Amino acid sequence: MKSAVTSKFKELYGEKYGLYFSGGRINLIGEHTDYNGGYVFPGAIDKGIMAAVNPNGTDRVRLYSIDYAQSCEFGLEEADKPEFQWARYVFGVCRETIKRGGKAGGFDAVFAGDVPLGAGLSSSAALESCFAFAINEIFANGIDKVELARIGQSTEHNYCGVKCGIMDQFASCMGKTGCLIRLDCKTMEYKYFPFNPKGYKLVLVDTKVKHELASSAYNKRRESCENAAAAIRRNHPEVEFLSDAKRVWLEEVRSEIPQEDFLRAEYVIGEVQRVLDVCDALERDDYETVGEMMYQTHFGMSRLYEVSCPELDFLNRLARVMGVSGSRVMGGGFGGCTINLVKDELYDDFVKAAVEQYKDKFGHEPLIYDVQISNGSSRIE
Numbered sequence: 001m002k003s004a005v006t007s008k009f010k011e012l013y014g015e016k017y018g019l020y021f022s023g024g025r026i027n028l029i030g031e032h033t034d035y036n037g038g039y040v041f042p043g044a045i046d047k048g049i050m051a052a053v054n055p056n057g058t059d060r061v062r063l064y065s066i067d068y069a070q071s072c073e074f075g076l077e078e079a080d081k082p083e084f085q086w087a088r089y090v091f092g093v094c095r096e097t098i099k100r101g102g103k104a105g106g107f108d109a110v111f112a113g114d115v116p117l118g119a120g121l122s123s124s125a126a127l128e129s130c131f132a133f134a135i136n137e138i139f140a141n142g143i144d145k146v147e148l149a150r151i152g153q154s155t156e157h158n159y160c161g162v163k164c165g166i167m168d169q170f171a172s173c174m175g176k177t178g179c180l181i182r183l184d185c186k187t188m189e190y191k192y193f194p195f196n197p198k199g200y201k202l203v204l205v206d207t208k209v210k211h212e213l214a215s216s217a218y219n220k221r222r223e224s225c226e227n228a229a230a231a232i233r234r235n236h237p238e239v240e241f242l243s244d245a246k247r248v249w250l251e252e253v254r255s256e257i258p259q260e261d262f263l264r265a266e267y268v269i270g271e272v273q274r275v276l277d278v279c280d281a282l283e284r285d286d287y288e289t290v291g292e293m294m295y296q297t298h299f300g301m302s303r304l305y306e307v308s309c310p311e312l313d314f315l316n317r318l319a320r321v322m323g324v325s326g327s328r329v330m331g332g333g334f335g336g337c338t339i340n341l342v343k344d345e346l347y348d349d350f351v352k353a354a355v356e357q358y359k360d361k362f363g364h365e366p367l368i369y370d371v372q373i374s375n376g377s378s379r380i381e
Contacts, residue, residue: 001050002380004066005112009052012064013108016054018138022130022377023048024115024122025171026202026339027330028180028195029293030275032305034165036225036268037186037241039275042167043195044175046374049126051111053134058106061094063087066112076104081159089124092155093131100151102141109134122331124160125168128152133173133377145377146188149173163219175376182279186241193279195373197287200325203342205354206367207311209335218332221264221305228265231257243272267304271297291326291341298328298338307333311362318357322350337369 002019009017023044030040056062063072065086072087074080076098082091094104111130115123132148135141143151152169156162166185174181179192229242231253239245247269254262274293281289298316302308308316312329315338319327326341342350351368359365 001112001114005050005052005110008064008066009054009108009110012110013054013056013062017052017108018054018134019050019052019380020130020134020137020377021048021050021380022126022133022172023175023374024126025168025175026204026371026373027167027171028290028339029278029297029328030167030271031297031301031328031330032221032225032307032332033243033268033271033275034167034183034185035163035222036165036229036243036272038184038243038268038272040165040167040183040185041180041193041275041278042171042183043180043373044171044376045115045371047113047115047369047371048172049111049113049115049123049130050380051109051130051134053107053109053131053138055105055107055138060106061090062106062108063090064110066110076106085160086127088159089127089155090131092159093128093135093151095159096151096154097132097135097141097143099154100143100147102136102143103139104135105139107135107138122168122172124156125152125172128155129169129172129377133379137379145173146170148377163222171376173377175374177375178373180373182275186243193282195282197341199344200287201342201344201347202371203340203347203351204330204337204369204371205315205340205358206337206369207309207315207335207358207362208364208366209309209311217307217334221307224258224261224264225268228253228257228261231261242268245269263304263306267300270300287341288325291324294326294328294339294341295320301329301333305333309333309335311335311358312338314361315354315358315366318354319350322346322353324350 025042027042074082097104132151136143149169156164180195183190225242232245232249233239330339
């Protein structure tokens with residue numbers, strides 16, 4: 001990827017550039033809790049977006065995407081929003097930087113990624129974080145990494161149509177090798193937890209079913225959670241976000257809200273507690289409890305939040321049958337990957353069974369990714 005990016009940049013724009021990288025992310029536990037003000041537990045991974053970037057002394061941005069084999073040029077005013085969706089992520093980062101008082105002048109850039117699109121590894125956050133970090137450095141804005149994550153989040157909200165939480169961008173910017181991050185999405189307080197499970201591997205199984213988070217389904221679930229929180233708040237004014245609510249408080253308003261809203265909220269309240277339970281288990285090196293919490297999360301995402309699909313449920317059931325310690329849908333849902341905590345001695349058999357049985361059931365093989373927990377946004381020397 002480095003060779004492809006640098007070679008293309010030299011061909012199009014010249015010899016001078018800085019090279020930047022931001023990883024995608026996994027999330028061990030804590031799904032759909034971020035925009036509900038709860039805890040998440042992600043880490044950056046060693047697959048992501050790499051970009052060669054250099055200021056060009058104009059007020060125009062010139063981009064080339066290797067993955068899409070497309071060029072795009074745009075200005076930096078609001079009216080200059082590009083047509084290509086992929087370019088809007090970069091345009092949005094420029095605009096959000098400017099809104100915060102930072103400088104974003106014209107630049108040339110070539111980028112590529114090895115984080116699979118639509119797999120639930122947050123390729124969009126990696127793209128936003130990579131360019132937020134690069135723009136911050138080349139124009140000497142001095143914006144801290146937490147605010148760079150907010151720039152990426154605001155880009156999704158204002159230019160890409162997804163009301164996402166902060167988790168993906170935070171992990172991509174703030175990741176640390178060998179650590180996961182417990183982030184309180186309400187207060188932005190965070191803590192690194194060492195994650196080096198001896199005797200286990202983290203394995204992603206990609207259904208190759210692509211999800212579109214900009215679809216109405218994602219935003220509708222957020223609305224359900226906000227409705228439930230508003231109903232609870234009438235009895236308990238201290239509830240700012242759904243994560244502040246107790247399960248018994250949700251029960252008090254069961255008859256006042258649609259059943260769908262109740263189920264969504266039930267999942268979220270349970271998931272917030274599971275993040276804390278997993279952190280406690282990791283401090284005891286109790287990876288079997290971690291795995292069981294993952295299975296509970298999948299059940300909730302499939303039956304209560306209803307963001308799974310037949311392919312994901314199949315892989316989750318297979319993992320349980322094979323004796324895998326933990327498995328669940330990862331990311332927004334509606335496709336993408338399962339994340340699996342697999343004992344070393346079960347790894348070969350699990351991967352073989354997943355590939356063969358999935359192909360028999362759905363007509364195509366899943367993709368298998370072994371991932372390493374890695375550093376977040378950085379310049380590559």
